[in-house]
Amino acid sequence: MTLKIYSFGGGQMVEAMLRAALKKEVITPETAGVTDISIDRVNYLTDTYHIQASQQPDWTAVENADLVILGVRPQDNWQEIMKELVAHHYQKDVLSIIAGVTVTQLSSQEDLFAITRIIPNTLTDVAMGYSGVVKNDRANQTVIEDFLNSFGKVDYIDESLLDVFTGYGVAGPNYIYNFLISFTNAGVLAGMPRQQANKLALENLRAAAAFVEQSGKHPAELLDINNSAGGVGITAQHELDKSSFSAGIENAVLAAVKRTKELGKQNKGD
Ligand SMILES: NC(=O)C1=CN([C@@H]2O[C@H](COP(=O)(O)OP(=O)(O)OC[C@H]3O[C@@H](n4cnc5c(N)ncnc54)[C@H](O)[C@@H]3O)[C@@H](O)[C@H]2O)C=CC1
Ligand SMILES: O=C(O)[C@@H]1CCC=N1
Numbered sequence: 001m002t003l004k005i006y007s008f009g010g011g012q013m014v015e016a017m018l019r020a021a022l023k024k025e026v027i028t029p030e031t032a033g034v035t036d037i038s039i040d041r042v043n044y045l046t047d048t049y050h051i052q053a054s055q056q057p058d059w060t061a062v063e064n065a066d067l068v069i070l071g072v073r074p075q076d077n078w079q080e081i082m083k084e085l086v087a088h089h090y091q092k093d094v095l096s097i098i099a100g101v102t103v104t105q106l107s108s109q110e111d112l113f114a115i116t117r118i119i120p121n122t123l124t125d126v127a128m129g130y131s132g133v134v135k136n137d138r139a140n141q142t143v144i145e146d147f148l149n150s151f152g153k154v155d156y157i158d159e160s161l162l163d164v165f166t167g168y169g170v171a172g173p174n175y176i177y178n179f180l181i182s183f184t185n186a187g188v189l190a191g192m193p194r195q196q197a198n199k200l201a202l203e204n205l206r207a208a209a210a211f212v213e214q215s216g217k218h219p220a221e222l223l224d225i226n227n228s229a230g231g232v233g234i235t236a237q238h239e240l241d242k243s244s245f246s247a248g249i250e251n252a253v254l255a256a257v258k259r260t261k262e263l264g265k266q267n268k269g270d
Pocket of ligand 1: 008041
């Protein structure tokens with residue numbers, strides 16, 4: 001089924017979602033509309049994806065849409081967009097990707113909409129990674145899932161966990177990219193050519209993830225297998241144990257979750 005969607009805001013995240021959905025043919029350039037206050041974004045989206053983009057909302061396209069996306073930032077005037085949707089009698093599904101803004105805040109003016117709130121994963125181009133999803137009773141699960149499955153996996157969660165899901169799971173690739181950079185640099189520091197270090201780092205990451213998944217074992221058990229007595233692995237382990245490796249990652253996640261909560265409180269809906 002081809003979905004008709006319309007997005008308020010056509011920034012980085014919306015672009016990534018639309019690019020994946022276009023590739024999977026869940027939407028087509030003719031059935032995808034976007035409004036963005038930035039003329040540069042409008043021109044870029046039109047030129048690159050041939051979708052229907054404009055600076056002013058196309059209310060006919062909105063009224064015909066199966067799904068309206070709120071793709072602006074928490075600091076932007078999403079409340080005004082909701083008011084306009086009410087004024088134009090839009091009554092189908094609204095999908096918000098705005099970090100930190102709750103379903104209750106989104107529904108606060110008129111209890112009209114079928115609302116789904118997601119924190120999309122940014123790994124849309126490989127259609128992997130979980131998006132955290134919270135929906136109210138009216139949301140059309142079929143429409144929502146057709147769209148969401150086109151750019152990743154779906155994890156229905158309690159809204160109380162969504163900020164943690166954001167700072168931990170959705171910011172998740174950032175921690176992995178940082179690990180990959182540090183690990184590759186370590187190889188180069190030890191004398192390995194950069195290209196080879198990249199290749200080994202990526203293969204180790206993939207293989208270790210596959211091994212954890214396939215063996216069903218706790219990573220600590222797998223560490224035991226890889227550490228011979230008085231050997232290489234346990235020597236490296238000793239240095240890691242002395243370092244702030246674990247605390248650094250833990251603190252980064254806690255800071256990301258805290259920032260998600262702050263953004264939710266600062267938004268214009270309050
Ligand atoms: N980038 C990411 O990794 C993720 C972002 N998000 C959420 O997605 C949302 C968008 O984030 P980004 O795409 O990174 O930001 P962005 O700044 O690239 O996109 C926001 C777009 O909205 C436009 N805009 C602002 N007010 C508008 C209005 N009233 N009407 C129409 N367009 C308007 C801006 O011109 C801009 O192009 C945020 O709420 C963020 O929390 C969620 C998960 C991941
Ligand atoms: O930085 C951001 O705003 C988004 C939310 C989680 C990951 N990226």
